[in-house]
Amino acid sequence: MCGRGKGKASGAKAAGSARTKSAKAGLVFPVAAVYLAAVLEYVTAEVLDLAGAAAIDSERNRIIPVHIQLAFHYDVELNQLMSGSGVPPNKHNQLLPKLFKESDARKG
Structure with missing residues (x-):
């Protein structure tokens, strides 16, 4: 025979003692x-x-992509x-809140 009988395999003892973190916690889903879902x-x-606050500051009722970017x-x-991903965005002065427009106008 090639060792595939109904008896205990040599690795059965090691496999029975090794338990995953999910099994120890009694969870069905992987930890x-x-x-990751919680994060x-x-x-x-x-x-x-934060995007909702930006929408309220710009007196809008909906969140648009600019609010998410801000x-x-x-x-x-x-x-x-x-900061380390992609191309740095080019933010136009027209898209920035009024506070920053006024401070830029004072500088120039």
Whole structure:
């Protein structure tokens, strides 16, 4: 025989003692996937909260892509998170809030 009988295999003892973190916690889902979903939910809620504030500041009822971009730009942690990715955005003065337009006008 080639060793594939009904008896215990030599690796059965090692496989029985090794338990995953999900099995130890009694979870059906993998721990990493649940953790990743929680992180994504938090970041999404944070961005939408800041973009909503930017929409209110610009007296709009809807969040548009410019508000999301401003939310990333004016939040220190989100700006640091996105600083190493892609091409640096070119922000037109027309898109910036009125406070920054007035301060730029005083300088020039």
